[in-house]
Amino acid sequence: MRTIYPIFRYPDPHAAIDWLRSAFGFEAHAVHEAPDGSVAHAELVLDTGMIMLGGRAAEAPRPADDGWSVYVAVPDVDAHCARARAAGAEIIREPYDTDYGSRDYSARDLAGNVWAFGTYRP
Structure with missing residues (x-):
């Protein structure tokens, strides 16, 4: 059972959902709309x-590069990176091999959130 749920805010959550599906391979589990369609x-x-995700004001500042990100384990880092790049993700660290046997890369999504992907599974 899951116990940790990272939360992201986007100026256009509908576009973010589409982009996260295309770039990173996510699937929509649930999308609850407000009466205005947002x-x-x-x-x-x-x-x-x-x-989990929801909206944030378009004028809100882009997340800072403060050393944090969300780590997501994927089976093929190079293919995942290529998919993300093709969808317009900003690759901020190209795929590389770690000292502990993982292959990782990092990308920034359309709202500036930093994501790390790799083969390491603790």
Whole structure:
């Protein structure tokens, strides 16, 4: 059972859902719309992981590069990176091999959130 659910805010949650599906391979688990058609709350899944997302004001500042990101385990880092790049993700660290046997890369999504992907599964 999951116990941690990272939450992301996007100026256009509908576009973010489409982009996260295209770029990173997420699937929509639930999308709850407000009466005006905006996304009130959404849940996306990738393998056994889940994130939640909703809206934020377009003028809100882009997330800072403060050393944090969300790590997502994927089976093929190079293919995943190529998919993300093709969908317009900003690759901020190209695929590389770690000292502990993982292959990783990092990307920034359309709202500036930093994501790390790799083969490491603790």
